[in-house]
Amino acid sequence: MKKVDVIAIDGPSGAGKSSISKILAEKTGYEYISTGAMYRLVGLLAHEKGIFNNNELDKLCSEIKDKIFFKNGRIFFNNQDFTDKIYENRVSMLASDISKKEVVRKHLGSLQREIGLKQKAILEGRDIGTVIFPDAKYKFYLDASDEVRAKRRFEELREKGENVDFDTILKEIKERDKNDSSRDIAPLKKAEDAFYIDTSNKSLEQVVDEILKKMDEIDGDFNS
Numbered sequence: 383m384k385k386v387d388v389i390a391i392d393g394p395s396g397a398g399k400s401s402i403s404k405i406l407a408e409k410t411g412y413e414y415i416s417t418g419a420m421y422r423l424v425g426l427l428a429h430e431k432g433i434f435n436n437n438e439l440d441k442l443c444s445e446i447k448d449k450i451f452f453k454n455g456r457i458f459f460n461n462q463d464f465t466d467k468i469y470e471n472r473v474s475m476l477a478s479d480i481s482k483k484e485v486v487r488k489h490l491g492s493l494q495r496e497i498g499l500k501q502k503a504i505l506e507g508r509d510i511g512t513v514i515f516p517d518a519k520y521k522f523y524l525d526a527s528d529e530v531r532a533k534r535r536f537e538e539l540r541e542k543g544e545n546v547d548f549d550t551i552l553k554e555i556k557e558r559d560k561n562d563s564s565r566d567i568a569p570l571k572k573a574e575d576a577f578y579i580d581t582s583n584k585s586l587e588q589v590v591d592e593i594l595k596k597m598d599e600i601d602g603d604f605n606s
Contacts, residue, residue, distance in 0.1 A: 383516075384517065385517055385518065386499065386515055386517050386518055386519060388498045388504075388515045388520070389403075389406065389410070389518070389519075389520045389593075389597075390505055390510035390514075390518040390520065390522065390573070391504060391506040391507075391522050391523075392507060392509065392511050392512070392522070392523050392572065392573070393523050393570075394526075394555075394558075394559050394570060395531065395555060395559075396526060396531025396532065397531060398524055398526065398589060399507075399524050400455075400506060401586050402524065402586055402589050402590055403416070403504045403506045404455050405586060406504055406590055406593060407455060409590065409594065410504075411502070412501075412502045412503055413452065413501050413502065413503045413504070414452070414503075414504045414506070415494065415497055415498070415503050415504065416457065416506050416507070417490070417507030417508075417510065418507050419452075419457040419465070419468060420490045420493070421481045421486070422474075422476070422477040423446075423450065423459055423468050424442070424443065424446070424477075424490065425473060425476030425478075425479065425480035425481075426467065426468055426473050426476060428476075428480060436484075436485045439480075439483055439486055440485045440489075443485065443489035447489055447490070447493050466542075470544070471535075471539050471551075471554075474554060474558065475554065475557075475558065478558045479561075481562070481565070482565045482566075482567065491509075491513065494507075494510075495514055495515070498515060508562055508569075509570070511523070511572075512568070512571060512573045519601065520596075520597050520601075521573050521575055521577065522577050523572040523576040523577070523579070524579050524581050524589070525578065525580050530581075532548065532552035532555045533548070535551050536548045536551045577593075577596050579593070
């Protein structure tokens with residue numbers, strides 16, 4: 383299988399995928415694409431419009447997919463920056479619920495593949511190395527303990543001014559893990575050939591260095 387020049391980063395919520403992908407993008411010049419942001423956006427739009435059945439979701443995805451683009455790691459829709467809005471805590475479960483829908487995954491998966499084939503890209507999500515780019519040259523699976531991931535999410539939301547409870551965040555993290563790993567379509571799991579990194583006790587810089595080192599091992603002429 384011919385490998386595609388894509389960095390696939392999978393893992394559960396709070397494992398550090400977004401922060402690490404942003405740093406990697408700066409160091410490598412690859413464009414950072416958060417696939418989770420796409421599901422958050424569709425989940426938010428569907429919720430606001432009261433759209434829940436497959437036919438309506440199919441129509442919604444068809445109408446919006448050409449209006450979504452990324453720039454410097456941020457997601458835009460209709461030329462408006464939706465990044466901060468979709469990362470409000472209330473949107474997390476909306477994204478988890480919408481990601482179970484086959485019609486949504488079909489549209490967004492096709493869009494993600496299309497974007498990744500157009501440029502050197504870092505795609506971060508839950509099924510990049512298993513479904514979207516099984517032919518990615520570089521595959522990584524980031525993980526961390528439930529408590530560490532909940533603490534990171536709790537601190538992130540508090541910094542944004544949201545009034546949140548740690549135990550509630552921990553419960554939501556576990557619930558989302560269960561939803562994402564047990565769904566019938568493209569469940570969260572490590573690709574067999576992905577390099578596993580537990581980020582629980584590592585700094586962002588340590589994880590990035592580990593990824594770059596592994597990329598050098600895979601492709602000796604990779605210039606970070």
